[in-house]
Amino acid sequence: MDVLAALQARRSIRAFRPDPVDEALLRQVLDGAREAPSWSNTRPYRVAVATGDRLEAIRAGMLAAIDAGPPAPEHPFPTDYPSPLRERRQATGYGLYATLGIDKRDLAGRQHQFRRNFAFFDAPAVLFLYVHEALGVWAVLDCGAFLQSILLQATALGLGTCAQATSGAYPEVVARHFAVPERYRLMCGVAVGYAADAPVNTFRPQRAPVEELLIDGR
Numbered sequence: 152m153d154v155l156a157a158l159q160a161r162r163s164i165r166a167f168r169p170d171p172v173d174e175a176l177l178r179q180v181l182d183g184a185r186e187a188p189s190w191s192n193t194r195p196y197r198v199a200v201a202t203g204d205r206l207e208a209i210r211a212g213m214l215a216a217i218d219a220g221p222p223a224p225e226h227p228f229p230t231d232y233p234s235p236l237r238e239r240r241q242a243t244g245y246g247l248y249a250t251l252g253i254d255k256r257d258l259a260g261r262q263h264q265f266r267r268n269f270a271f272f273d274a275p276a277v278l279f280l281y282v283h284e285a286l287g288v289w290a291v292l293d294c295g296a297f298l299q300s301i302l303l304q305a306t307a308l309g310l311g312t313c314a315q316a317t318s319g320a321y322p323e324v325v326a327r328h329f330a331v332p333e334r335y336r337l338m339c340g341v342a343v344g345y346a347a348d349a350p351v352n353t354f355r356p357q358r359a360p361v362e363e364l365l366i367d368g369r
């Protein structure tokens with residue numbers, strides 16, 4: 152079992168080839184991710200799988216939405232990034248732009264790259280993850296375990312992925328195309344496909360060392 156190899160092989164993919172992903176392969180990804188642990192085994196999440204014409208309609212809807220008004224996610228995006236979270240976030244953002252050859256003062260270039268999120272980086276499949284509101288943060292935690300399981304299983308099957316909070320920015324656009332059950336709230340999306348041979352996909356953001364994650368004893 153080489154779990155470390157899978158963990159290190161997975162990186163966010165932000166440029167996809169147009170090749171579609173076989174439905175059976177997407178099924179295999181979700182089938183594997185079912186092995187994730189869950190609060191009292193409740194599985195407080197659901198998945199909307201968008202491909203083909205439905206995905207194209209959602210993509211167009213998302214791009215229209217970002218042009219029409221600010222994001223309105225069901226789980227509000229954070230606005231407060233105290234140190235050292237702010238520094239890590241900034242370093243990752245600047246690192247991504249540097250990989251793309253976008254100067255950090257080039258606002259138009261940065262905006263263009265940000266907008267690519269709403270086209271799901273041209274991925275041929277997107278999984279929209281919903282959580283049941285009744286379990287609050289525990290549903291979100293379960294969804295995180297499920298999300299990572301999806302990402303790792305996809306990696307093992309040769310697929311590229313990008314978890315995207317931005318895919319939850321306009322829940323009504325997605326809800327136009329899926330019969331979302333009551334009390335399920337859109338959490339995020341996962342872009343899935345085959346990685347394009349593009350510079351952006353070479354970006355390897357740094358990890359905080361373990362020492363920075365540990366809490367000192369008294």
Ligand SMILES: Cc1cc2nc3c(=O)[nH]c(=O)nc-3n(C[C@H](O)[C@H](O)[C@H](O)COP(=O)(O)O)c2cc1C
Pocket residue numbers: 161162163164165243268313314315316317318339354355356
């Ligand atoms: C919950 C969650 C939401 C994310 N949302 C986005 C997003 O909207 N757009 C994006 O480009 N990357 C997004 N990411 C990817 C992170 O930026 C990425 O995981 C982080 O920079 C580490 O890089 P790596 O995934 O390549 O290891 C998200 C990741 C997670 C876990």
